[in-house]
Amino acid sequence: MTVTDSVPFFNPLEPGYIADPYPHLAEMRDHAPVQQTLAGPWAVFRHADVFRVLRDPTLSVDDANADIDDSERAALFDDLVAEFGISDDNHSILNTDPPDHTRLRRLVSKAFTPRAIEALRPRIQQLVDAALDRMARTGRADVVDELAFPLPFDVISEMLGMPEADKDLIRDWSGAMVKTLDPIISEAEARAAFAAARQMDQHIDQVIEWKRANPSDDLLTALIDVEDDGDRLSAIELRDQVVLLFIAGHETTVNLIGTGIHVLLGEPEQRERWRCDPSVEANAVDELLRYIAPVQFSRRIATADLEIDGVVIPEGSFVLTCLASANRDPAFWGPSADRLQLDREGAGQHVSFGSGAHYCLGASLAKLEGQLAIGSFIRRFPDATVVGEPEWNGRINLRGLETLIVDVA
Numbered sequence: 001m002t003v004t005d006s007v008p009f010f011n012p013l014e015p016g017y018i019a020d021p022y023p024h025l026a027e028m029r030d031h032a033p034v035q036q037t038l039a040g041p042w043a044v045f046r047h048a049d050v051f052r053v054l055r056d057p058t059l060s061v062d063d064a065n066a067d068i069d070d071s072e073r074a075a076l077f078d079d080l081v082a083e084f085g086i087s088d089d090n091h092s093i094l095n096t097d098p099p100d101h102t103r104l105r106r107l108v109s110k111a112f113t114p115r116a117i118e119a120l121r122p123r124i125q126q127l128v129d130a131a132l133d134r135m136a137r138t139g140r141a142d143v144v145d146e147l148a149f150p151l152p153f154d155v156i157s158e159m160l161g162m163p164e165a166d167k168d169l170i171r172d173w174s175g176a177m178v179k180t181l182d183p184i185i186s187e188a189e190a191r192a193a194f195a196a197a198r199q200m201d202q203h204i205d206q207v208i209e210w211k212r213a214n215p216s217d218d219l220l221t222a223l224i225d226v227e228d229d230g231d232r233l234s235a236i237e238l239r240d241q242v243v244l245l246f247i248a249g250h251e252t253t254v255n256l257i258g259t260g261i262h263v264l265l266g267e268p269e270q271r272e273r274w275r276c277d278p279s280v281e282a283n284a285v286d287e288l289l290r291y292i293a294p295v296q297f298s299r300r301i302a303t304a305d306l307e308i309d310g311v312v313i314p315e316g317s318f319v320l321t322c323l324a325s326a327n328r329d330p331a332f333w334g335p336s337a338d339r340l341q342l343d344r345e346g347a348g349q350h351v352s353f354g355s356g357a358h359y360c361l362g363a364s365l366a367k368l369e370g371q372l373a374i375g376s377f378i379r380r381f382p383d384a385t386v387v388g389e390p391e392w393n394g395r396i397n398l399r400g401l402e403t404l405i406v407d408v409a
Helices: 022-031 047-055 072-084 100-110 114-118 121-138 143-148 150-160 164-181 187-213 219-225 235-265 268-276 278-292 363-380
Strands: 034-036 042-044 140-142 297-301 306-308 311-313 318-322 401-403 405-407
Touching: 034 311, 042 047, 047 297, 047 306, 047 318, 072 187, 100 219, 100 235, 114 363, 121 140, 121 143, 121 150, 121 363, 140 143, 143 150, 143 235, 143 363, 143 401, 150 164, 150 219, 150 235, 150 363, 164 187, 164 235, 187 219, 187 235, 219 235, 235 268, 235 278, 235 363, 235 401, 268 278, 268 363, 278 363
Parallel strands: 042 318
Antiparallel strands: 034 042, 140 405, 297 318, 306 311
């Protein structure tokens, strides 16, 4: 236990945290469930508090409401905004409050319907089967590189109608940009992220311009054309939603598939339960989402002094809700909270997609991709085994595997 004055504090740099953060998060729940972290933001770890904060309509996600004048991170980001000449005003639904958020979500939802997602099932299955065929031919494969990473990227690229040649560029930019979602970031990582953001913005603007002149039957054309009583997405709003789709719609699903397969390979009883009974698939994906939490934190901003469990969080403070901790809280999930149970009753009550007004718009797509990728893998390769030690990606928030080598022969 790491302590200051006998009180443990959240330290994601503690040895072993990335490989297994859950013992440390349990300490936070038990001994310091509401605390100001050493990085500056406050954090809450208990399910009841996380759920309350996520659903509190008085809290904000707009950085303009944060009091961060003394933050070294904020100063660094301000310098990089000026250096790279990009806007720090993000118009994605992830960083926008009502009523603007309500308007944006209404418009984007018109092009992102459940029917449109379900229509992707045959194509997703086709992509999964092709990846598994390649694995079968070689007998040994990196699950992340050959399935978990390319599948959601190919799906979102095809949905948007993005050119095939752009995939590697966008993959690199997205990987750099997600580091800004971590509570701790180095200057080198921040610089790389801002450079990538500028390139991503410029590239997406060019693609949108081309798509306006060459419309097609795809999501990007639908977002360009979407209208509600004469209301449309502005050029900046459109670009920011597309960037968000690549980052939030891709990076998190990579972690679900890669880490999900890794967990199941270490849980033969649970793996066999899913393999032999396809009826558990939907609940199994929710249980994996609860158990591994592909997104570990979600942030809000206090628009007034906020009291939680007798602790007052000052107005303007960032509040990090620890989704991963809430998903393992025995006070909500019972004594089996730290065990994987694919038939767990109420598994869908996890907070891995957030809650309230900002519940993830792409949740249905992520679940579908996870269900088809993981389910197909364990049925195709029932005797697959992990080779060596998997490598984690080192991210605090979007925690997942960098490599997972398996023998499938």
